[in-house]
Amino acid sequence: MPVDTIAVQGKHITLIDQTKLPTEVTYIPIHTIGEMWEAIKVLRVRGAPAIGIAAAYGLYLGIKDSPAATFDDFWNDVKTASDYLASSRPTAVNLFWALERVETCVQGHANLPIPELKERIFDEAALIHREDDDICRALGTVGAELIQDGDGLLTHCNAGGLATSKYGTALAPMFIAHEQGKNIHVFADETRPLLQGARLTAWELNEAGIPVTLICDNMAATVMRQGKVQAVIVGTDRTAANGDVANKIGTYGVAVLAKEHGIPFYVAAPMSSIDMSLSDGSQIPIEERDAQEITHGFGRQTAPDGVNVYNPAFDVTPHAYVTGLITEKGMVYPPFDVNLQKRLG
Amino acid sequence: MPVDTIAVQGKHITLIDQTKLPTEVTYIPIHTIGEMWEAIKVLRVRGAPAIGIAAAYGLYLGIKDSPAATFDDFWNDVKTASDYLASSRPTAVNLFWALERVETCVQGHANLPIPELKERIFDEAALIHREDDDICRALGTVGAELIQDGDGLLTHCNAGGLATSKYGTALAPMFIAHEQGKNIHVFADETRPLLQGARLTAWELNEAGIPVTLICDNMAATVMRQGKVQAVIVGTDRTAANGDVANKIGTYGVAVLAKEHGIPFYVAAPMSSIDMSLSDGSQIPIEERDAQEITHGFGRQTAPDGVNVYNPAFDVTPHAYVTGLITEKGMVYPPFDVNLQKRLG
Numbered sequence: 001m002p003v004d005t006i007a008v009q010g011k012h013i014t015l016i017d018q019t020k021l022p023t024e025v026t027y028i029p030i031h032t033i034g035e036m037w038e039a040i041k042v043l044r045v046r047g048a049p050a051i052g053i054a055a056a057y058g059l060y061l062g063i064k065d066s067p068a069a070t071f072d073d074f075w076n077d078v079k080t081a082s083d084y085l086a087s088s089r090p091t092a093v094n095l096f097w098a099l100e101r102v103e104t105c106v107q108g109h110a111n112l113p114i115p116e117l118k119e120r121i122f123d124e125a126a127l128i129h130r131e132d133d134d135i136c137r138a139l140g141t142v143g144a145e146l147i148q149d150g151d152g153l154l155t156h157c158n159a160g161g162l163a164t165s166k167y168g169t170a171l172a173p174m175f176i177a178h179e180q181g182k183n184i185h186v187f188a189d190e191t192r193p194l195l196q197g198a199r200l201t202a203w204e205l206n207e208a209g210i211p212v213t214l215i216c217d218n219m220a221a222t223v224m225r226q227g228k229v230q231a232v233i234v235g236t237d238r239t240a241a242n243g244d245v246a247n248k249i250g251t252y253g254v255a256v257l258a259k260e261h262g263i264p265f266y267v268a269a270p271m272s273s274i275d276m277s278l279s280d281g282s283q284i285p286i287e288e289r290d291a292q293e294i295t296h297g298f299g300r301q302t303a304p305d306g307v308n309v310y311n312p313a314f315d316v317t318p319h320a321y322v323t324g325l326i327t328e329k330g331m332v333y334p335p336f337d338v339n340l341q342k343r344l345g
Numbered sequence: 346m347p348v349d350t351i352a353v354q355g356k357h358i359t360l361i362d363q364t365k366l367p368t369e370v371t372y373i374p375i376h377t378i379g380e381m382w383e384a385i386k387v388l389r390v391r392g393a394p395a396i397g398i399a400a401a402y403g404l405y406l407g408i409k410d411s412p413a414a415t416f417d418d419f420w421n422d423v424k425t426a427s428d429y430l431a432s433s434r435p436t437a438v439n440l441f442w443a444l445e446r447v448e449t450c451v452q453g454h455a456n457l458p459i460p461e462l463k464e465r466i467f468d469e470a471a472l473i474h475r476e477d478d479d480i481c482r483a484l485g486t487v488g489a490e491l492i493q494d495g496d497g498l499l500t501h502c503n504a505g506g507l508a509t510s511k512y513g514t515a516l517a518p519m520f521i522a523h524e525q526g527k528n529i530h531v532f533a534d535e536t537r538p539l540l541q542g543a544r545l546t547a548w549e550l551n552e553a554g555i556p557v558t559l560i561c562d563n564m565a566a567t568v569m570r571q572g573k574v575q576a577v578i579v580g581t582d583r584t585a586a587n588g589d590v591a592n593k594i595g596t597y598g599v600a601v602l603a604k605e606h607g608i609p610f611y612v613a614a615p616m617s618s619i620d621m622s623l624s625d626g627s628q629i630p631i632e633e634r635d636a637q638e639i640t641h642g643f644g645r646q647t648a649p650d651g652v653n654v655y656n657p658a659f660d661v662t663p664h665a666y667v668t669g670l671i672t673e674k675g676m677v678y679p680p681f682d683v684n685l686q687k688r689l690g
Contacts, residue, residue, distance in 0.1 A: 021649075022646075022647075022648060022649035022652075023646050023649075023650070189563070190537070190639065190647075191563070192535070192537060192563060193561055195647050195648075198647050198648040199647055199648065202648055202652045203648075203649040203652075206649055206651075206652060212652065213653045213654065213655050214640070214648055214652050214654045214655075215639075215654070215655050216562070216594070216595070216639060216656075217562050217563040218536070218537060218562040218563070218594055218595025218599075219594055219595070219655065219656075219660075220598065221595075221597045221601055221660070222594065222597060222598075222657060225597065249561070249563055249564055249567065250563025250564070252567060252570065253565065253566030253598070253602060254563075256566055256601065256602055257598060257601055257602075259605075260604075260605065294535065294543070294559060294561060295543070295559070298642065298645055298647055299644035299645045300643060300644045301367075301368050302535075302544055302643065303367060303535070303540075303543040303544065303547055303548075303559055304366075304367035304368075304547055304548040305367075305368070307367075307543075307547045307548075307551060307559050308556070308557060308558045309558065309559045309560070310532075310558050310559075310560050310564065310568065311560075311561075311564075312564065312567060315567045
């Protein structure tokens with residue numbers, strides 16, 4: 001079983017401190033909205049779905065002891081708590097989405113007594129949590145059909161359970177296949193510069209008892225040529241209407257290598273990541289990040305002073321390299337422009 | 346101009362301390378055989394040709410003050426010095442080759458007075474040095490013909506001047522093209538796990554005033570797709586008779602990406618690296634190195650305890666991906682089995 005990023009027992013909330021991974025596995029209890037704000041701020045909890053879930057529970061913690069006796073007073077407290085949490089990571093879309101969803105729930109039950117309204121807020125957070133769980137599990141069940149007993153799989157970066165409620169996206173088919181009793185072996189690209197594959201994916205799979213081999217990104221071609229990889233499964237940050245896929249830098253290279261070796265290349269794409277307003281991947285802006293991530297990555301300088309560096313955070317894999325999109329509603333195959341429209345319709 | 350790895354003025358020998366690069370550029374004078382032994386041992390000087398040159402000069406330093414009055418006594422001193430140097434890096438083929446060459450030179454001039462014999466030893470070391478210089482320069486001149494003004498080039502690992510007398514192999518065409526006044530721009534793969542591209546290639550090209558951009562290995566596909574790369578030039582540790590190329594891990598993946606993007610893939614292969622006794626690359630043994638290079642590479646642990654790791658030091662690029670071999674005797678194009686035989690004939 002994958003690890004619970006956010007565990008809830010009764011109304012007690014516990015997070016895995018992702019800043020300590022992979023060398024220390026620390027579970028931190030979160031008792032107050034301030035503790036949740038800090039956990040989101042310093043990336044103890046990270047990954048878009050996980051941040052949304054954390055924020056929703058944080059909002060509950062922020063109002064559970066509110067002394068308000070009227071709805072107007074209570075609403076003020078809700079807004080204060082929500083604005084405070086929103087300030088923890090101002091660019092995280094899921095954070096705002098989750099806070100707004102809880103606010104909408106509160107507005108929709110303005111007639112309830114305050115104590116019951118507080119319960120509704122907790123329930124809404126738990127619903128957001130469970131829905132994410134359901135989506136990842138459904139996606140994983142769809143993707144597990146692609147995996148045969150004995151398969152070698154390769155993934156890049158971390159689209160794992162740590163970023164979501166539990167199963168993740170790209171890793172969900174692996175967790176489910178493992179639960180189904182299939183023997184699988186996963187090659188995890190370390191994923192320079194930030195090593196999410198080494199720090200998070202290798203850790204998650206190890207914890208779940210799934211055999212994993214860590215490789216440097218530049219070794220993927222060799223393990224493919226050796227016949228050790230039967231399928232590639234990666235995540236996506238954003239997928240365009242034509243099936244072009246934006247994901248962590250290096251994904252495109254893996255797709256080219258998979259094609260050359262006749263290996264299917266699957267993208268775990270929850271419906272929420274598919275943006276039909278983008279006709280193709282050229283419209284997806286690519287963030288360039290600080291040179292120091294490459295030149296001073298892990299505690300010491302490994303490149304000359306002042307060297308010119310190119311550090312794009314993402315790349316776009318053209319749809320021609322994508323064998324299929326794994327969604328929670330089923331597989332989507334080419335032609336993606338037609339079949340994504342059908343799936344959404 | 347590239348940097349002199351080993352500089353000789355009169356009989357004063359100076360090395361760049363490669364263990365300090367890229368953060369410190371330190372030139373160390375070498376006065377004694379003991380200092381040279383230590384420099385080879387701890388990798389202050391590294392790279393097969395550079396080690397051979399250093400050892401030959403080291404042998405001279407070891408016997409220049411020999412009090413021997415007879416050839417037999419002098420020969421004993423030569424052997425003692427040679428055996429001592431041979432113990433510095435017992436697996437470095439070029440080290441033994443250079444020491445044997447100096448010994449053969451001594452044996453061939455047994456009739457000379459000892460002081461003149463000492464001069465012959467220095468001259469033989471200088472000849473080994475100059476020959477390497479000539480080979481690299483000739484190879485670079487051949488390779489520079491492939492480079493057009495304005496070209497973007499991509500290289501992997503460090504087949505640069507630091508490993509040789511000056512020009513290197515894969516970098517030699519770049520140095521020569523730059524000397525010819527061509528504007529070029531080089532993308533240097535950082536080359537995990539040991540980062541020779543970041544530490545050495547980026548430094549060398551910067552020092553020579555050649556525009557260089559450092560990228561992570563997994564970004565090569567993106568810069569190729571952006572049209573920024575007109576040719577790939579890499580080195581080789583060993584090339585088989587059919588043109589299969591063993592080189593630093595990651596080279597094969599770069600070759601696949603180059604093919605997919607219609608970019609020529611050249612291998613700088615001095616004749617000494619071509620092993621006609623190997624019919625194909627499957628006969629080249631691939632060293633597997635310690636997991637810690639990947640899990641603890643940068644001064645701190647970046648992967649979970651006990652994770653399974655695959656860390657091959659080299660890969661083999663099948664000849665079908667090689668556009669041409671750049672040798673000091675001219676280009677060799679496919680069919681390599683036929684044309685390498687011709688070139689050697």
